[in-house]
Amino acid sequence: MAVPTAASVRDADGYRPPTVTGLVDLLDRQVRERPYARALVVTGDRVHLSYRALGAAADDVAARLAGTGLRRGDAVGLVGANTAEFAVALLGAARAGLVAAPLDPGLPESQLSARLEALGARAALLGPAAAAVPLPVPAWPVRVNVSRAGTAEVELAPGAPAAPHVRGASGELSGQDALVLFTAGTSERAKMVPLTHTNVAASVQAICATYELGPDDATVAVMPFFHGHGLFAALLASLASGGCVLLPERGRFSAGTFWDDMRVVSATWFTAAPAIHEILLDRSEREYPGPQAPTLRFVRSSSAPLNTATQRALERTFGAPLLSAYGMTESSHQATSEPLTGRGLLKHGLVGRPTGVEVRVVDRSGRACPVDVEGEVWVHGPTVARGYLGDREGTSSTFVDGWLRTGDLGALDEDGYLSLTGRINNLINRGGEKISPEHVEDILAGCPGVAEAAVFAVPDPVYGQRVGAAVVVREGESVEAEEILRYCRDRLAAFEVPDRLELVAALPYTAKGGLDRKAVQARYAP
Structure with a gap:
């Protein structure tokens, strides 16, 4: 009996995600039906396992x-x-x-x-x-x-x-x-987030269904497995769907070997945080192999907001749609994603529609906000954890009647696509004006010559807080602080324009791939 290929799984009667109940049986179908297919490519010799x-x-x-x-x-x-x-x-x-x-x-x-x-x-x-x-x-x-x-x-x-x-x-x-x-x-x-086998299965199935992953797919593990992004999206979803994952030598992402790793495994997709995408884009002129690169079905971005200018530049360079996804550890990683081409609209700057969960945007009283009105993003469904271990107070404030209060600000449009506007706890209060650092960062990142930016609160005796920014200039570019501020004044409200702007060599990031805001605040705000 012929074993279905990824294409046949996608084309016959619509895509069917893998049937798994958790980590215990994640490999069972593949071991039974495709025992000699490659699951992992490992070590510096790139041996197939x-x-x-x-x-x-x-x-x-x-x-x-x-x-x-x-x-x-x-x-x-x-x-x-x-x-x-x-x-x-x-x-x-x-x-x-x-x-x-x-x-x-x-x-x-x-x-x-x-x-x-x-x-x-x-x-x-x-x-x-x-x-x-x-x-x-x-x-x-x-x-x-x-x-x-x-x-x-x-x-x-x-x-x-x-x-x-x-x-x-x-x-x-x-x-x-x-x-x-x-x-x-x-x-x-x-915080410690307990995830059941049911949470794991629901997350894996939703990721597989969103991107129609199957045995013909292969990827390179970019994000670390000790966080949900790399664990669920790259490793578990690939193994459950019968795909292949190349594990880079020494188990860490290396920009210098990335494209060779992608070529060796004939990768069809990869997922990374925006910081990694920026690195690949900055090095693409001298390292992207062009016609020798594997043909990608899509590229995925998660763990932090990706600015629209970078998203479009990546699509032009890699010749594949770049799909933004959103999720949290408490939601077993993915909660929303932009759809594959042909499966829905691509709306750059947004993070797509719910994938296997229900998403609601609510006001301060917990009532659903109208279309395009900002509020807190809440998530409900089989991927949502039951709470935190050893933290009753944190559980009671974050998990309400099965809903996860994400702490993220956003809005849903008329098509059910989610846009994110910042974190509630990150808002800068400048004399009563509430400013989203993420919004200012997005504008800064669109300035010609700017690679990335971090916006933070600067203590102020008059306004309480002012806006500070640390900006990394793209390699080989030359741009002055005053040029960047002029660019901001044309695109931001006057109270949003940084009062302090510093050009820096690099920004601190967490192991998860997100901007380390605590480190930014400690380093640049004093």
Whole structure:
């Protein structure tokens, strides 16, 4: 019997997203129907790892975890970059009935320890990129040796049983849970978001359906797997739909090897944060391979707003539609997206329509706003988490009758497309005038010669706050601060024009790919 290709899945009777119930059975159909198809391309030698080999390695991890004293619903940390070890450990932990909490291997020891303790993890699985630092729970290195023939041998020998008694929020977890993701922030401010297997399945199916992902698709993992963007959109959606993911050498994005990686895997799409898109665009004149580049069905942008000028420039350069998506950790990543070409209107500057969820824009009293009227964005549906672990106050203020209060400001147009205008907590109050930093940043980014910008509040004894801006000039361009301010005066209200503008070499970003506003404020506002 012939195995359906991505094209046949898309063309016959409409697209059908993969049937999965969570992380446990994410690979099952592919292992059963397409065991020798490539699932991952790994290591510097770009070795193909088949679905059969990936599934067997995950089963091996699950079997080795069975004798450690861990019980169904227990939490384990997963510290690693975008490597085969991460994928194998994640799927293996799920098959063992455990709840995995991905963590950035670049976090300092104090923050790793704080997050593991707050969670109440009973052990931590460490990938190759994880530093050998003391942790408050048993740490078990995971290694996956992939041969040139595509076989995978797992090394996981726990030297000590799981911690018998732990404090933290893990008592709120159960066997229905699949993941705990940490929101962006410091160890003191980051919140723990529990996601069930049902949340995972709904998210993966919505992403696959939005972009009609199938076995003919391939991508390069750009965003880190320890956040929802890379985890759900690149890794899990690709594996569930039978596609292929190339994991860059050392598990980190490299602009210098990106296009060669894309060519090797015959990529049909990729997803990244705007900061990565800006890097690729800035280097495109000397690095984009043009006719030798793989033919892309689409390019996706998420994790932060992408200005319209950059979006159009990327489309011209890559010869593919660039689709903006919006979501949060609390919504299992994606909540809205621009549609594929031919499946709906492309409205640049907006983040598309709801994908598998309901989106509402409400006023301060919780009433739905009319079309094109700004309010807070609320999300409801099967991808929305039940709340935060160990944070009743945060849960009660953010989750209301099944609705997620995102804290984002936006509006819905007559076609149900969402536009975002900023974060409620980011608004600058200049003498009573409320200013959206994101709006000013979008205008600044449209100025010729400007690569990116960050807008922040400057304390002021008269107005309370004034508008400050840090601007990065595009490589090879020459533009002065006064030229940028003249550009702003023609496009912004007088109170929105930056009172202070500084040209800087680079801006700080979080590991998730978003602008690190706390670091910007600390660095440039004083």
